[in-house]
Amino acid sequence: xxxxxxxxxxxxxxxxxxxxxxxxxxxxxxxxxxxxxxxxxxxxxxxxxxxxxxxxxxxxxxxxxxxxxxxxxxxxxxxxxxxxxxxxxxxxxxxxxxxxxxxxxxxxxxxxxxxxxxxxxxxxxxxxxxxxxxxxxxxxxxxxxxxxxxxxxxxxxxxxxxxxxxxxxxxxxxxxxxxxxxxxxxxxxxxxxxxxxx
Amino acid sequence: xxxxxxxxxxxxxxxxxxxxxxxxxxxxxxxxxxxxxxxxxxxxxxxxxxxxxxxxxxxxxxxxxxxxxxxxxxxxxxxxxxxxxxxxxxxxxxxxxxxxxxxxxxxxx
Numbered sequence: 001x002x003x004x005x006x007x008x009x010x011x012x013x014x015x016x017x018x019x020x021x022x023x024x025x026x027x028x029x030x031x032x033x034x035x036x037x038x039x040x041x042x043x044x045x046x047x048x049x050x051x052x053x054x055x056x057x058x059x060x061x062x063x064x065x066x067x068x069x070x071x072x073x074x075x076x077x078x079x080x081x082x083x084x085x086x087x088x089x090x091x092x093x094x095x096x097x098x099x100x101x102x103x104x105x106x107x108x109x110x111x112x113x114x115x116x117x118x119x120x121x122x123x124x125x126x127x128x129x130x131x132x133x134x135x136x137x138x139x140x141x142x143x144x145x146x147x148x149x150x151x152x153x154x155x156x157x158x159x160x161x162x163x164x165x166x167x168x169x170x171x172x173x174x175x176x177x178x179x180x181x182x183x184x185x186x187x188x189x190x191x192x193x194x195x196x197x198x
Numbered sequence: 199x200x201x202x203x204x205x206x207x208x209x210x211x212x213x214x215x216x217x218x219x220x221x222x223x224x225x226x227x228x229x230x231x232x233x234x235x236x237x238x239x240x241x242x243x244x245x246x247x248x249x250x251x252x253x254x255x256x257x258x259x260x261x262x263x264x265x266x267x268x269x270x271x272x273x274x275x276x277x278x279x280x281x282x283x284x285x286x287x288x289x290x291x292x293x294x295x296x297x298x299x300x301x302x303x304x305x306x307x
Binding site for chain 1: 228229231232233234235236237238239240241242243244249279294297298
């Protein structure tokens with residue numbers, strides 16, 4: 001392996017390390033779990049209330065939990081470009097899918113989908129988001145979450161169950177993995193006192 | 199042949215940048231090379247070097263003009279951010295080239 005590819009591998013390792021705290025997984029999974037439980041309890045408004053709370057909580061948790069243990073880094077321009085465009089693509093896809101979903105449910109018919117798949121559509125939308133996030137952040141575990149949501153969507157569609165079960169199930173998987181990662185992160189990365197800051 | 203190859207290798211080894219060749223400093227430089235900037239805690243968490251040692255290695259690198267140390271206050275607390283200077287990047291690239299050539303010559307033998 002040449003020096004260039006070794007350095008590229010080092011950069012990739014540093015970037016992976018930045019996401020090993022599990023906070024994103026815990027928040028995204030926990031939010032989806034809460035939304036799913038909200039739907040099951042008849043509180044559909046949870047899908048409007050929970051995501052902004054998670055978005056606001058993320059930087060606060062990163063600052064309180066992650067930064068004192070992992071530190072802060074500004075990635076190189078190429079990585080920042082890829083991250084920024086990847087996240088814009090994920091958010092755009094989310095808005096598009098939500099609009100598509102709302103439009104078709106709003107007018108009461110679903111031409112592009114088989115009708116039996118209707119209960120799984122919310123989980124399929126989240127699967128698309130998880131897969132896009134996996135590509136944008138190069139995190140394989142988000143692809144696994146996406147596959148989990150697809151499986152949950154197929155199960156609730158097959159059983160003609162409430163869509164909330166698929167959201168709660170897929171969200172629980174991501175939240176549980178995030179919690180596991182966070183525990184490992186807290187165990188392996190003690191708070192570091194920056195000698196040069198003194 | 200063997201004598202000449204040994205002499206060539208000795209010259210290559212002698213030309214290696216001694217400042218960067220030290221393992222802890224090499225880890226720090228490699229980490230800073232692949233990012234734009236990082237704070238002290240990030241370098242500590244990524245290299246596994248203790249705070250005191252990292253501090254002394256960074257002071258050495260800064261004194262040789264390889265690293266820029268920026269101190270600022272973040273929410274009332276002091277915060278140190280480090281980045282590689284243009285000279286530091288050039289020295290690291292030259293170090294890698296020398297090492298690569300040296301290893302290439304050894305393989306050719």
